[in-house]
Amino acid sequence: MSGILNSSIGRKFAMALSALFLMVFLLQHFAINILSVFSPDTFNDASHFMGTFWAVQYLLQPVLIFGVIFHFLMGFVLELKNNKARRVSYAKSNGGANSSWMSRNMLLTGLVVLAFMVLHFIDFWIPEINIKYIQGDMSGLMDPNVAESGFRYYEELVHKFQNPLRVGAYVLSFVLLSLHLLHGFNSAFQSVGANNKYTKGLKGFSKVYAIGIPLGFVFIALFHHFNH
Amino acid sequence: MNLTLKIWRQKSAKDKGKIIDYAIGDVSPDMSFLEMLDVLNQDLIEKGEEPVAFDHDCREGICGSCSMFVNGQAHGPDSMVTVCQLHMRSFNDGDTIYIEPWRATAFPVIKDLIVDRSAFDRIQQAGGFISVNTSGNTQDANSIPIEKENADNAFDAATCIGCGACVASCKNSSAMLFVSAKVSQFALLPQGQVEATDRVMNMVKQMDDEGFGNCTNTGACEVECPKGISLENIARMNREYLSASFKG
Numbered sequence: 001m002s003g004i005l006n007s008s009i010g011r012k013f014a015m016a017l018s019a020l021f022l023m024v025f026l027l028q029h030f031a032i033n034i035l036s037v038f039s040p041d042t043f044n045d046a047s048h049f050m051g052t053f054w055a056v057q058y059l060l061q062p063v064l065i066f067g068v069i070f071h072f073l074m075g076f077v078l079e080l081k082n083n084k085a086r087r088v089s090y091a092k093s094n095g096g097a098n099s100s101w102m103s104r105n106m107l108l109t110g111l112v113v114l115a116f117m118v119l120h121f122i123d124f125w126i127p128e129i130n131i132k133y134i135q136g137d138m139s140g141l142m143d144p145n146v147a148e149s150g151f152r153y154y155e156e157l158v159h160k161f162q163n164p165l166r167v168g169a170y171v172l173s174f175v176l177l178s179l180h181l182l183h184g185f186n187s188a189f190q191s192v193g194a195n196n197k198y199t200k201g202l203k204g205f206s207k208v209y210a211i212g213i214p215l216g217f218v219f220i221a222l223f224h225h226f227n228h
Numbered sequence: 229m230n231l232t233l234k235i236w237r238q239k240s241a242k243d244k245g246k247i248i249d250y251a252i253g254d255v256s257p258d259m260s261f262l263e264m265l266d267v268l269n270q271d272l273i274e275k276g277e278e279p280v281a282f283d284h285d286c287r288e289g290i291c292g293s294c295s296m297f298v299n300g301q302a303h304g305p306d307s308m309v310t311v312c313q314l315h316m317r318s319f320n321d322g323d324t325i326y327i328e329p330w331r332a333t334a335f336p337v338i339k340d341l342i343v344d345r346s347a348f349d350r351i352q353q354a355g356g357f358i359s360v361n362t363s364g365n366t367q368d369a370n371s372i373p374i375e376k377e378n379a380d381n382a383f384d385a386a387t388c389i390g391c392g393a394c395v396a397s398c399k400n401s402s403a404m405l406f407v408s409a410k411v412s413q414f415a416l417l418p419q420g421q422v423e424a425t426d427r428v429m430n431m432v433k434q435m436d437d438e439g440f441g442n443c444t445n446t447g448a449c450e451v452e453c454p455k456g457i458s459l460e461n462i463a464r465m466n467r468e469y470l471s472a473s474f475k476g
Contacts, residue, residue, distance in 0.1 A: 007433070007473075008402075008404075008442045009465070010469075013470060078442050082441040084333060085332060085402070086399075086401040086441070087333055090297055090300065090328055091326055092300040093300045094299065094300030095399065098451035099447055100446070100447075183445070186445070187444065190459065190463050191466060193463045194463060195462075195463030195464075
């Protein structure tokens, strides 16, 4: 068991586990965000729960941050090792004949998602950490001194999506995330050794997930941009 | 057919090498690709030039020697063939054809289109075998019942000829399709169980030590494999390796 991360298969296994975890997180994130379209109050309640429940904040959040950092760092480590494995390139290479564009450009789509996450953290996560843990306001209210002022989460979400440039950046990022997932979803299962009679069905589900979830996020961004 | 060939020429392992253009005429569509190169070499010899060095042996699609990347694909545009089985009817009159050796740090070029694939031999030596006393006590193979599906899958894995097309096609120069085929052909059979843990650990370690890249599951290897080795073998090897790692 020792040194499993020193082997090519071990590194891929770890990469796949972090990917599977992040895909579960993405689904959970979407499930809460889509509430903002149907019921602002439910969205506020769910956001407040996620933002203040100790297990989410002090257990899942650190695991999530570790998972994100690990996934990106391991992606770069694998890319560097792969580049070393072929120092001289082909004069002519027809990759399109045997593999998908998505599978050959995971680094590119991953980098766009990374850039998006920086923007997303600046937009939502850092202000949230500032309010809760630096200013010490755990109330989640628009005005912490007025109990009737209501939760601030929905208003903040709507406010952020008023800027068309931000909405454009989000839409572009989710298109790239979709391309990343179109290869990454199945690839993660293959890396953990799951290639069996269920693989065909899994491939179908992966397309639904890889297109459906990012498309759902795009819908949320556009909905709030054009309805407020 | 008249063709323009852009062929990688490299005098030795230390030479930098470059693409050289050759014009060739009167190519029959019924020639194999190697026969076309034979004609080119005859022309070069008659002109007093150095012929193009390329590896070949059986010319029946089973030796896996002809390590050529033709027009951006391992063994050319046809599927499930090696270069000796690739025929010139797959090309058109006036075509320009790029011919390059396999590109992988673990497969250094020896000369022109010949690469050193001994890394595969060392991976095999690290565990691609079963230890059986064959000195007159050999049992009948059919004395041990084997599930039909496993026997078929083991046989399919064993059809790997070790040509290296998987490495050449993979954008990461990963050898996992080859190694997984060699692991699978034993992992699926009772005779392979005794040494299963050491086999997969040692073969994967040797694969990594040789400098092959990591599999990113593009599937290019499976598409370009002349024997149709399936990606299922890589998943099986991953399971075997992870299971062996946890066993210690």
